[in-house]
Amino acid sequence: MKTIAFDVMGSDLGLSPAIGAALKILNEKKDLKITLVGNKTEIEEELKKQKLASKLVDRYEIFPTTEVIKMTDGILEIRRKKDSSMAKAIQIVEQGNANAIVTGGSTASFIAGCHFILKEFEGVKRPGFMPTIPTVIEDKVVLLLDVGANIENDPEDLLDFAIMATAYSQSTKGIAKPLVGLLNIGEEKSKGKELQIETYKLLSENPKINFYGNIEPREIISGDVDIIVTDGFTGNITLKAIEGMGKKLLTEIKKAVTKGPFRKIAALSLKPAFKEVASKFDYKNHAGAILLGINKIAFKSHGSSDLRSFHATLRMTYEAIENDVDNKLRKSLKEFKGS
Amino acid sequence: MKTIAFDVMGSDLGLSPAIGAALKILNEKKDLKITLVGNKTEIEEELKKQKLASKLVDRYEIFPTTEVIKMTDGILEIRRKKDSSMAKAIQIVEQGNANAIVTGGSTASFIAGCHFILKEFEGVKRPGFMPTIPTVIEDKVVLLLDVGANIENDPEDLLDFAIMATAYSQSTKGIAKPLVGLLNIGEEKSKGKELQIETYKLLSENPKINFYGNIEPREIISGDVDIIVTDGFTGNITLKAIEGMGKKLLTEIKKAVTKGPFRKIAALSLKPAFKEVASKFDYKNHAGAILLGINKIAFKSHGSSDLRSFHATLRMTYEAIENDVDNKLRKSLKEFKGS
Numbered sequence: 001m002k003t004i005a006f007d008v009m010g011s012d013l014g015l016s017p018a019i020g021a022a023l024k025i026l027n028e029k030k031d032l033k034i035t036l037v038g039n040k041t042e043i044e045e046e047l048k049k050q051k052l053a054s055k056l057v058d059r060y061e062i063f064p065t066t067e068v069i070k071m072t073d074g075i076l077e078i079r080r081k082k083d084s085s086m087a088k089a090i091q092i093v094e095q096g097n098a099n100a101i102v103t104g105g106s107t108a109s110f111i112a113g114c115h116f117i118l119k120e121f122e123g124v125k126r127p128g129f130m131p132t133i134p135t136v137i138e139d140k141v142v143l144l145l146d147v148g149a150n151i152e153n154d155p156e157d158l159l160d161f162a163i164m165a166t167a168y169s170q171s172t173k174g175i176a177k178p179l180v181g182l183l184n185i186g187e188e189k190s191k192g193k194e195l196q197i198e199t200y201k202l203l204s205e206n207p208k209i210n211f212y213g214n215i216e217p218r219e220i221i222s223g224d225v226d227i228i229v230t231d232g233f234t235g236n237i238t239l240k241a242i243e244g245m246g247k248k249l250l251t252e253i254k255k256a257v258t259k260g261p262f263r264k265i266a267a268l269s270l271k272p273a274f275k276e277v278a279s280k281f282d283y284k285n286h287a288g289a290i291l292l293g294i295n296k297i298a299f300k301s302h303g304s305s306d307l308r309s310f311h312a313t314l315r316m317t318y319e320a321i322e323n324d325v326d327n328k329l330r331k332s333l334k335e336f337k338g339s
Numbered sequence: 340m341k342t343i344a345f346d347v348m349g350s351d352l353g354l355s356p357a358i359g360a361a362l363k364i365l366n367e368k369k370d371l372k373i374t375l376v377g378n379k380t381e382i383e384e385e386l387k388k389q390k391l392a393s394k395l396v397d398r399y400e401i402f403p404t405t406e407v408i409k410m411t412d413g414i415l416e417i418r419r420k421k422d423s424s425m426a427k428a429i430q431i432v433e434q435g436n437a438n439a440i441v442t443g444g445s446t447a448s449f450i451a452g453c454h455f456i457l458k459e460f461e462g463v464k465r466p467g468f469m470p471t472i473p474t475v476i477e478d479k480v481v482l483l484l485d486v487g488a489n490i491e492n493d494p495e496d497l498l499d500f501a502i503m504a505t506a507y508s509q510s511t512k513g514i515a516k517p518l519v520g521l522l523n524i525g526e527e528k529s530k531g532k533e534l535q536i537e538t539y540k541l542l543s544e545n546p547k548i549n550f551y552g553n554i555e556p557r558e559i560i561s562g563d564v565d566i567i568v569t570d571g572f573t574g575n576i577t578l579k580a581i582e583g584m585g586k587k588l589l590t591e592i593k594k595a596v597t598k599g600p601f602r603k604i605a606a607l608s609l610k611p612a613f614k615e616v617a618s619k620f621d622y623k624n625h626a627g628a629i630l631l632g633i634n635k636i637a638f639k640s641h642g643s644s645d646l647r648s649f650h651a652t653l654r655m656t657y658e659a660i661e662n663d664v665d666n667k668l669r670k671s672l673k674e675f676k677g678s
Contacts (some may be wrong), residue, residue: 136587148524151532182354185487185575193490193572217576218583233532234525236571237556241580244557248475249588249620256612263612273595281588 002032002321004100004314005092009068009085009103016046018104021310023052026059029318037089041066059234063088069109078113083307086110090117093296100297102288102313104305111149114294121164121333126150127293128161128232129300130168131239132316134280136334137223143169144183144220145292148238150232150336155198158182160333162209164292165227167206172323177252178226181215183234186199187215187229197229203229208336217241221281243283250278288313290320297326341371341660343439343653344431348377348407348619349425350443351643353384357443361604361650362391365398368657372398374437376428378591402427402456408448410642418454425449429456438660439636441627441652443644447554453633460503460672465489466569466632467500468639469507470578471655473619476562482508483522483559484631486578497521497568499672501548503631504566505670511662517565520554522573528553534570542568547675557579560620582622589617627652628660636665 008018015038022034036043043062047053067084069077078087090113093101103110109320111127120127128146136144146153147160159197162180181197184192189200191214203211212225217238220228230238254274257267267274279285283302287309291298297320299315320326347357352375357419357546361373374626375382377655382401385390385661399461408416417426425444429452430441442449450466474481485492501519508517521538523531528539530553542550551564555575593613596606606613618624626641626648636659640652659665 044495110542129395136591185478185572185579214676216583217580218579218586220580220583221587222583233524234573234576237522238576238580239616240524241556241559241577242584244555244559244561245581245584247557248560249616252475252616252620253592253613256616257609259612263609264603267612270602270609273598274592277588277591277595283590 002029003035003098004032004317004321005035005037005063005089005098006314007037007085007101007103007105008043009088010070010106011063011301012071013306015042018307018310019043019046020050020307020313022060023050023056024307024311025314026056027052032318033061035061035063035089035092037063037067037092037164038085038261039068063092069106071106071110073106075108075112078109079116087113087117088113090114090121090298093298094118096169100299100317102299102301102317104303105302106312107148107300107303109298110298111291114291114298118298120293121295121330122166123337124160124293126153126157127291128159128164129164129289130292131289132286133221133242134286135221140223142223142225143227143238144230145229146235147289148232148236149291151184152233153195153218153231155195155202156234158195158199158200158207158231160293161229162203162227163333163336164329165229166209166327167329168290168292168325169226169330171325172319172333173226175226177210179210179212179224180227180229181212181225183228183230185215185218186216187214188305195215195290199229206243246281246283250274250281285312290316292329295326295330297321322325341368341657342374342437343371343441343602343656343660344374344376344402344428345653346424346428346440346442346444347374347382348404349409349445350640351410351583352645353515353556354381356644356646357649358382359389359646360653360676361399362395363390363646363650364657365437366391366397370614371657372400374428375453375495376431378407379459389553393404402431406589408445409673410445411447412445414447415452416453417448422622425452426456429637432637433457434442436548439638439656441638441656442638443640443642443649445678446487446639448643449637453637457634457637459632460634461667462672463499463632463675465492465496465499465504466630467496467503468628469504469631470628471623472560472570472581474560474562479492479562481564483564483574483578485540485569486628487575488630491492491572492534492570494534494541497534497538497570498541498545501566502666502675503540504568505548506668507629507631507664508565509671510664510667511658514565516549518549518551518563519566519568520551520564522556522567522569522577523553525555538568538606558619576663585620585622589613589620602626623648624651627655629655634665636660
């Protein structure tokens with residue numbers, strides 16, 4: 001049996017989509033249990049509204065808490081609000097009563113909480129947020145990190161990211177030698193700031209990394225590489241740029257193909273085609289990011305997650321548990337670092 | 340009469356698209372002359388192939404040069420290769436024999452050449468590359484800078500960018516109070532690195548800047564602001580991310596709507612709709628970037644520019660001359676800086 005401690009409070013749309021998604025994934029995965037962490041009354045009321053709740057009653061339980069970490073809370077609130085749903089959910093994992101935590105709450109508090117309560121892997125200074133991004137190649141995704149757990153990173157952090165993402169890719173995707181690219185403004189090794197130039201050296205010198213070289217942001221979704229490493233600021237900027245462009249361009253096309261009655265008719269028969277592309281590149285289906293570098297499996301879903309986003313994140317979390325990701329990462333780090 | 344000194348050598352596709360674009364714009368703008376700077380024999384041979392050449396013979400001349408700056412040349416080659424087409428084209432402008440320079444050659448050499456020969460405006464430490472990016476709002480563009488003239492910038496640079504882009508927007512777009520956004524990972528003023536936090540202060544305290552606040556990369560093409568300032572590394576990453584995503588997503592949609600005979604038929608009648616969107620967001624139509632901060636008008640076209648790209652860049656350059664951009668910028672800088 002696998003267990004997820006799910007902080008259902010603190011995200012933008014309230015706890016209804018979180019609980020809906022929890023029941024949906026429980027209905028799909030028979031060897032999964034979920035601990036719903038949050039305000040008991042609110043959770044119970046929401047469960048009453050959900051059709052699947054009575055059928056799945058044996059596979060979820062409520063862990064009642066009285067406080068909530070707000071999006072605007074400082075990072076230290078996770079230490080002050082001892083009975084917050086986020087702090088308790090992390091503790092449940094720390095005490096071994098769940099295999100993984102999922103939250104849609106404050107990113108800064110989540111990173112702080114994981115750092116204080118779960119700690120980083122031995123030898124890892126800073127964890128990185130790693131989402132899974134679809135590429136133009138069928139069924140191929142690319143892992144990008146860090147996308148915002150940090151503001152600044154040094155070359156050693158980026159090497160750690162490459163090592164951990166390699167192990168993650170091997171264990172969850174079954175890719176024997178994942179190809180690692182370094183996000184940069186040009187292909188030549190002399191390009192970029194000191195961070196990129198130094199990281200290029202570290203990655204190319206490490207025999208355990210299958211290094212592709214620099215990759216330009218134009219090629220992120222080309223599917224040329226399996227992993228792209230960068231610092232948290234640049235990764236966050238890049239992720240938001242491609243998400244925004246994708247979403248806005250699809251809206252523009254929708255507007256153009258439904259301009260006037262003639263186009264509308266033709267567009268109707270192409271609806272499935274548009275849906276295919278839109279669904280593939282809709283970031284709501286890729287809303288989850290693992291906090292890679294933390295001793296346990298810790299997933300963050302977008303603050304504005306709806307049912308579909310939470311469901312996608314819970315599915316990724318389930319797969320991470322199934323693939324024993326935390327233990328494999330710990331083992332790989334030891335091997336890679338030769339300690 | 341307006342004159343452009345056009346370095347037709349050194350871009351990726353040879354001088355054919357450059358000369359084709361020069362003749363096309365000459366045919367459109369009757370008060371324009373172009374000095375084609377480069378290898379005399381090659382230019383003459385290309386002109387023989389072009390239909391418009393004989394008709395427009397009074398409005399172009401060849402300035403013969405013997406050397407070419409290569410894409411792989413170091414930045415100091417512009418000083419060593421004294422008879423390169425790029426160095427000569429810049430000198431022609433410096434000597435007052437043309438109003439503006441255009442090149443598709445090496446970016447690093449171009450920045451170095453403009454710095455050595457034309458110099459920056461008084462009080463401006465570093466110029467910035469500023470492309471014009473289409474937005475989802477009809478006929479509204481956003482100016483983004485710097486996109487790669489620099490690797491590192493300080494808050495004063497970003498303030499200079501904001502001032503110069505404001506003056507540019509006022510003089511070429513006729514926008515009285517252009518809205519300036521600061522590219523960042525979040526909306527709150529505490530977000531980002533020291534560069535963003537300090538720049539936020541400078542921009543919000545300056546009464547001559549119409550400051551919007553931080554803008555996230557998701558909203559670049561929303562049309563919410565007229566100008567977005569950032570450092571050269573982040574700007575280059577962002578520009579390439581949105582360009583790449585735009586291009587790849589359009590290809591994906593094309594593939595999806597032509598899958599199978601039934602979709603193909605429907606897609607045929609929607610071709611104009613796709614073309615509208617593709618042409619609007621095709622970066623070939625927005626391939627030119629002004630090097631803002633240089634004493635004269637200096638435009639760079641993508642290294643891989645085709646005829647359409649060069650033509651778009653020449654058109655922007657013509658408009659900049661028409662609007663007396665360099666003199667207006669000089670005047671605005673004095674007013675803004677209160678000197």
